Amino acid sequence: MFQRIVTFFEQQSFGVSAYLANKFNMRTSKVRLFFIYSSFLAVGFPILFYFLAAIVLDIRTYMKKVRLRVWDI
Structure with a gap:
């Protein structure tokens, strides 16, 4: 479980860490690890940043994707 x-x-992690x-x-x-440690120190602010970045x-x-479709026409 x-x-x-x-x-x-891991599959739904939005790719923020990989992008950064x-x-x-x-x-x-x-x-x-930076996000984990900083979330302990900054009382969850990095988690908010992570979701906004996602x-x-x-x-x-x-x-x-939308831009590519327009130019393909």
Whole structure:
């Protein structure tokens, strides 16, 4: 049961850590650890930032798909 929950969250992690790691040329695990440690120190503010970044990245990928469809016509 626990393994299914972990697998679900790994598949649905929105790609924020991977995106930031690619931008800053770091490993993904370091970015994830930064979010975990900073959320303990900043009382959850990084979690709010993570979800906002996930929304922005999702909208950004959606807009790229829409933009490609318009130019394909």
